[in-house]
Amino acid sequence: MIFSSITFLYYFLPPVILLYFLIPAKFKNIIILISSFIFYAWGEPKYVLLMAIDIILSYISGLLIERFHGKTLAKILLLISICLCLSFLIFFKYSDFMLENLSKAIGVKMPTLNISLPIGISFYTFQIISYEIDVYRKNANAQRNIIDLAAYISLFPQLVAGPIVRYTDIENQLKKRCHKIENIAFGIKLFIIGLSKKVLIANTLGELFGAYSESNQHSIIFSWISAASYALQIYFDFSGYSDMAIGIGKIFGFDFCKNFNYPYISKSITEFWRRWHISLGSWFRDYVYIPLGGNRTGKIKWLRNILIVWLLTGLWHGASWNFVIWGLYFAAFLIIEKLFLVKFLDKHKILSHIYVILTVLISFIIFSSEDIKNTSRQLIEMFGFNKVPIITAEHSYYIRSYFVVLVIAIIGTTPFPKQIMKKISITKAAVIIEPVILALLMLLCTSYIVDGSFNPFLYFRF
Amino acid sequence: MSEKIKNISIVILISSLILTISLWCILKAPADFSQSERRMLAQLPKVNSDSILNRHFMSEYETYAADQFPCRERFRTVKAASELYLFNKLDSNGLFISSGHISKIDYPLNDKSLDNATEKLSQIYESCLKNTDVNIYLSIIPDKNYFIAEKNKIPLIDYKTLTDKMREKTPYMKYIEIYDLLCKDDYYETDTHWKQECIIDIADYLAEEMDADLKSNEFISSFETKELSKPFYGVYYGQLGLPHKPDKIKYLENDILEKCRAISYASGYPKETVIYNIEKANGKDPYELFLSGSEPLITIEDPYAKTDRELVLFRDSFGSSIAPLMMNSYSKITLVDIRYIHSNAIENFIDFNDQDVLFLYSTNILNNSFSFR
Incomplete structure (x- = not known):
């Protein structure tokens, strides 16, 4: 089930919220658990069992790790449970990729398994691993109530596309949550803003990117526009989903971490990754980079650590070489910045913005296509190396048609709209304006969903 | 507070x-x-x-x-309005409003579809027409975008390439060009089709090019224009979902057409029907007024015809409204729609012998021809 569907908005969410607020506090996690399983089963009925196995394994291993704290056995148990957890992820996500590459390497064609990827497995596997490591590190107590642990792992608002919520962040909230009217109102507001980002902007930009992919013609300007539209689409798609997840979490009394913080205003790639998919970046920092030694080792090991983290970040996004290249591409820029570029960027604000936008645009071209040929074709086109025209009549039409949405999207990547909203929200008129605008946005998004336009969530495939 | x-x-x-x-x-x-x-x-x-x-x-x-x-x-209306007027998009789901018309972008030119279309026509030629003495013609009806798209810089398929490709791959047909005889006002504002009252000259020109025109001004001048009382909201009106003034469907009657017999073979055996089906006109698609809409095979016969020439018209829905206007030049017109009848089954119903055979297709169908059977 996806958030931007009639089924979720009008058949699933209202009864779940009603039930949640009607029943006593001690049963609220049961409602969350049941609704999360229904939510998941709607998209992947056969994989509910897999998630249940993951939950039981993490429950048992959490208790055992805690019991043998300080002993070698705890470490062994942690390693076993992480390996088990990762084995599911590797089997479902990477087995075909490995088989295909093995076939090429040994020159013998091996049949692929063609297994569909369980939705959200990359997200909930990381949550489970963080829980187990945090219990091992004594940052968290092992959860004794399996309902509470299952509710955490399967929590439907962030189950399928994040943010990756750490157990330590909501450990207390699993026991006791505060349901204040301002939190619920804030949650509703965030949800509708996220829905609008997804339905009104990301989906529309997806059409523009689709027009480029389907076009028989090529031109320099449209190559740039399509690169920009994809970069904007993926931002509004993913940050919209995160907003919706955080918003629903707020309604249920949870405080999920922020996942995006205006990444496109960054002045370096290092800063970009502090603002983009924050929950993933901090996960890799705390559970891979720092345990490897971080930057407190020799230079060679430090560079090795960066490469490992970004190779894994790339692979986390998908089982394909373009994701590996994408991860290593960022690793290269991060290393260059850390070695010498960052000082230069600090002194040249405009140049640093141009550098970040250009680097990120190219990164998303690599990200968008599993076919390396397509990627290189578009890059060659963008820089005018293959004698394509500057613009064609067809492309000029698309640019004119999507111009307003592109401008809105570009403005939307800056803190400017939030500043305006803040100014409006302190006026007396805000009492009427804000609820009315939210209701109108809700109805407008509904009209787009009813018309059944382009609606996939890009991050579902991870 | x-x-x-x-x-x-x-x-x-x-x-x-x-x-x-x-x-x-x-x-x-x-x-x-x-x-x-x-x-x-x-x-x-x-x-x-x-x-x-x-x-x-x-x-x-x-x-x-x-x-x-x-x-x-x-x-749906809210969505279309917000796309066109709030976000200033030039089309909504490919539909746009221009020069008073609602139209749909049909772009780009689909080479595979053209290949499929020419392949199907060639199959018919090989199996039914090759060793007969029929005269074979091809004519292509431009979409109304041809007349309104360029002015508004809407993406438009390359009509020259489409026509050249169709002609090149069907060398056994004589091509009759009708693009210059049409204009945007010959089409309904809310629908894809042409208006029957605007295509008398096209019918006449096609007959003339097939050497079948009896030069009878009497036939043309005898037409009485009738109008359906029900407003016509065409297919694009519904797809776009925005308010627009409806069209009016007019149809042409005269004594000759009233005496003609129309026979439908939709059920596999002959069944009397009518040229103008008022019952269908009041149904879901009023354009089905003309020869009852989607019919795999239908014949119109004039028992009092001054000629014994026959026409076999391979057509899409545009053919339903033009065929009656050609009854002055033929004693019998057989309309075949290969979207609803398999090309292999045609010979079971038609004995090809000395007829004129006209393949008359709109560019919309040629560019999306995978429904050909």
């Missing part, structure tokens, strides 16, 4: 809105048919363990929920 009131207002307004719509979704009786989109609406899918495990139930339920959404038409 005002912050608290605002928060309470947000919670009350949005939750009442969602709950009301939610209840409405659940309680609303499902509709069967969408008149504006001219399609059957999805119904509540049957649930069983198989349909749940293979996710058919879920995906069908998503379609059902969107199809049966309360005030769906209004929501």
Whole structure:
């Protein structure tokens, strides 16, 4: 089930919220658990069992790790449970990729398994691993109530596309949550803003990117526009989903971490990754980079650590070489910045913005296509190396048609709209304006969903 | 204090809105048919363990929920209006309004579709026409975009390439060019089709090019223009979902047409029908007035014809309105729509012998020809 569907908005969410607020506090996690399983089963009925196995394994291993704290056995148990957890992820996500590459390497064609990827497995596997490591590190107590642990792992608002919520962040909230009217109102507001980002902007930009992919013609300007539209689409798609997840979490009394913080205003790639998919970046920092030694080792090991983290970040996004290249591409820029570029960027604000936008645009071209040929074709086109025209009549039409949405999207990547909203929200008129605008946005998004336009969530495939 | 009131207002307004719509979704009786989109609406899918495990139930339920959404038409209107007027998009779902017309972008030129179309026509030629003494002609009806797209810089298929390709791959046909005889006003404003009252000269020109024109001004001048009382909201009107003034369907009658017999072979055996089907005109698609709309094979015969020439017209829906206008030049016209009859079955109904054979297709169909059988 996806958030931007009639089924979720009008058949699933209202009864779940009603039930949640009607029943006593001690049963609220049961409602969350049941609704999360229904939510998941709607998209992947056969994989509910897999998630249940993951939950039981993490429950048992959490208790055992805690019991043998300080002993070698705890470490062994942690390693076993992480390996088990990762084995599911590797089997479902990477087995075909490995088989295909093995076939090429040994020159013998091996049949692929063609297994569909369980939705959200990359997200909930990381949550489970963080829980187990945090219990091992004594940052968290092992959860004794399996309902509470299952509710955490399967929590439907962030189950399928994040943010990756750490157990330590909501450990207390699993026991006791505060349901204040301002939190619920804030949650509703965030949800509708996220829905609008997804339905009104990301989906529309997806059409523009689709027009480029389907076009028989090529031109320099449209190559740039399509690169920009994809970069904007993926931002509004993913940050919209995160907003919706955080918003629903707020309604249920949870405080999920922020996942995006205006990444496109960054002045370096290092800063970009502090603002983009924050929950993933901090996960890799705390559970891979720092345990490897971080930057407190020799230079060679430090560079090795960066490469490992970004190779894994790339692979986390998908089982394909373009994701590996994408991860290593960022690793290269991060290393260059850390070695010498960052000082230069600090002194040249405009140049640093141009550098970040250009680097990120190219990164998303690599990200968008599993076919390396397509990627290189578009890059060659963008820089005018293959004698394509500057613009064609067809492309000029698309640019004119999507111009307003592109401008809105570009403005939307800056803190400017939030500043305006803040100014409006302190006026007396805000009492009427804000609820009315939210209701109108809700109805407008509904009209787009009813018309059944382009609606996939890009991050579902991870 | 005002912050608290605002928060309470947000919670009350949005939750009442969602709950009301939610209840409405659940309680609303499902509709069967969408008149504006001219399609059957999805119904509540049957649930069983198989349909749940293979996710058919879920995906069908998503379609059902969107199809049966309360005030769906209004929501579609809001979406189209916001796309065109709020976000200033030049089209909504490929539909645009220009020069008073609602039209649909049909772009780019689909080479595979053209290959498929020429392949099907060649199959018919090889199996039915090759060793006969029939005269074979091809004519292509331009989409109304041909007349309005360029002015508005809407992407337009390359008509020259389309025509050249069709001609090149069907060298056994004589091509009759009619592009210059048409203009945008010859088409309905809310529909893809041409207006019968505007294509008398086209019918005359086609007959002349096939050496079948009897030069009878009497036939043309005897036409009496009739008009359906029901307003005509064409296919694009429904697809776009925005308010637009409806068209009027006019049709041409005279003594000759009144005496003609129309026979339908839709059921596999002959059944008397009418040239202008008023009952169908009052149904879901008023353009079905002309020869009852989608018919695989239908004949019109004039028992009092001054000629014994016959025409076999391979056509799409545009052919239904032009065929009656050619009855002065032929004693019998057989209309074949290969979207509804397999090309292999044609010979069971038609004995090809000394007829004129005209392949008359609109560019829309040629560029989307995979429904040819």
